[in-house]
Amino acid sequence: xxxxxxxxxxxxxxxxxxxxxxxxxxxxxxxxxxxxxxxxxxxxxxxxxxxxxxxxxxxxxxxxxxxxxxxxxxxxxxxxxxxxxxxxxxxxxxxxxxxxxxxxxxxxxxxxxxxxxxxxxxxxxxxxxxxxxxxxxxxxxxxxxxxxxxxxxxxxxxxxxxxxxxxxxxxxxxxxxxxxxxxxxxxxxxxxxxxxxxxxxxxxxxxxxxxxxxxxxxxxxxxxxxxxxxxxxxxxxxxxxxxxxxxxxxxxxxxxxxxxxxxxxxxxxxxxxxxxxxxxxxxxxxxxxxxxxxxxxxxxxxxxxxxxxxxxxxxxxxxxxxxxxxxxxxxxxxxxxxxxxxxxxxxxxxxxxxxxxxxxxxxxxxxxxxxxxxxxxxxxxxxxxxxxxxxxxxxxx
Numbered sequence: 001x002x003x004x005x006x007x008x009x010x011x012x013x014x015x016x017x018x019x020x021x022x023x024x025x026x027x028x029x030x031x032x033x034x035x036x037x038x039x040x041x042x043x044x045x046x047x048x049x050x051x052x053x054x055x056x057x058x059x060x061x062x063x064x065x066x067x068x069x070x071x072x073x074x075x076x077x078x079x080x081x082x083x084x085x086x087x088x089x090x091x092x093x094x095x096x097x098x099x100x101x102x103x104x105x106x107x108x109x110x111x112x113x114x115x116x117x118x119x120x121x122x123x124x125x126x127x128x129x130x131x132x133x134x135x136x137x138x139x140x141x142x143x144x145x146x147x148x149x150x151x152x153x154x155x156x157x158x159x160x161x162x163x164x165x166x167x168x169x170x171x172x173x174x175x176x177x178x179x180x181x182x183x184x185x186x187x188x189x190x191x192x193x194x195x196x197x198x199x200x201x202x203x204x205x206x207x208x209x210x211x212x213x214x215x216x217x218x219x220x221x222x223x224x225x226x227x228x229x230x231x232x233x234x235x236x237x238x239x240x241x242x243x244x245x246x247x248x249x250x251x252x253x254x255x256x257x258x259x260x261x262x263x264x265x266x267x268x269x270x271x272x273x274x275x276x277x278x279x280x281x282x283x284x285x286x287x288x289x290x291x292x293x294x295x296x297x298x299x300x301x302x303x304x305x306x307x308x309x310x311x312x313x314x315x316x317x318x319x320x321x322x323x324x325x326x327x328x329x330x331x332x333x334x335x336x337x338x339x340x341x342x343x344x345x346x347x348x349x350x351x352x353x354x355x356x357x358x359x360x361x362x363x364x365x366x367x368x369x370x371x372x373x374x375x376x377x378x379x380x381x382x383x384x385x386x387x388x389x390x391x392x393x394x395x396x397x
Contacts, residue, residue, distance in 0.1 A: 001069045002245040006213040012038040013050040021054040023073060026086040033089055033097040056268035072245060074216045075263045076238040078160055079384045081212045087111045104205045114156040127155040135168050150201040161386035164197045167360055176363035183370045185377040193380045196390055208385040216242055218319050218345045220381045221393045224248050228312045232320040237266040244269050252310050254280045256298045280306060285328040303332050316342035324350030326365055333372045344394035349387050366392045
């Protein structure tokens with residue numbers, strides 16, 4: 001069996017240490033911070049007990065005998081629930097995983113680079129936790145608006161990324177937000193959406209903390225049974241082990257770098273499931289948001305072309321985090337809906353300055369999906385302590 005989050009763990013188990021995975025000691029401390037779990041620690045398997053390891057190598061070696069279970073960790077160093085739970089405990093030198101706003105600020109200040117501005121006036125204002133926002137009247141005409149910013153420390157921004165509550169919002173933005181919210185399929189999604197867009201950072205921090213023992217990115221709502229996943233945007237591939245924990249048929253990973261940037265931990269899983277894993281070394285639509293120079297042989301492609309190339313027909317799942325190019329996927333929606341009726345897990349947190357006056361994709365992408373995905377259910381989950389990692393799920397009825 002594979003466990004993908006802390007709430008899944010049994011109340012009592014034997015933890016098998018191999019010293020092959022660097023997070024084993026941290027895992028033990030994390031488990032001990034959760035009161036209802038009784039953990040025993042050994043370096044070998046115990047008969048008549050539930051044995052769990054963090055080491056995928058040991059798990060795959062014993063897969064046929066099913067002697068040992070595996071706990072999967074996320075290696076997303078910015079947003080991983082697992083890694084950030086550990087950082088939270090360490091930075092505050094505490095033994096129990098409990099929320100405290102000052103604890104969370106301390107975790108952000110110590111765990112992520114502090115950022116400052118070059119502008120002297122803004123630097124001066126930042127020491128008083130005041131910032132300036134450009135409020136646009138027309139595309140190039142704006143006036144300054146002064147406001148208090150919660151995530152300022154010693155004149156510097158802490159954490160990585162900003163918050164939707166600091167964006168300029170027009171009447172059309174609010175109208176689109178209300179339309180999307182009304183069409184969401186559960187109260188949790190409506191609350192998530194409101195807090196992400198309108199609530200202050202402190203509320204977002206608390207929500208993120210409350211999710212730390214729950215499901216990681218792209219694990220909500222999707223029906224993975226015999227699924228064929230188009231994984232758009234891969235980088236280190238932290239999501240791949242989680243996808244492979246389900247009974248899926250294939251994962252087609254689309255990224256110009258192919259396997260090159262995969263984390264060494266993720267490679268244990270790709271090597272164990274070579275029959276299910278494909279790497280498409282292409283970029284979607286255009287290369288405007290790709291960092292670094294691409295080799296000449298790397299070509300652009302479209303979502304429809306990828307689906308046809310790999311002959312995907314059954315239970316198509318489209319996961320996308322491609323730095324805001326999700327907006328281009330919407331141009332392919334009519335054909336996608338007509339031929340495949342896929343499930344979607346689409347990132348909607350990026351900014352786009354061409355979308356004057358709203359700039360944010362957080363209302364536009366869901367609005368268009370809702371209008372085109374007939375007889376679907378819609379959900380929103382959030383996997384970060386800032387604006388980032390907001391995912392819109394579209395699930396066919």
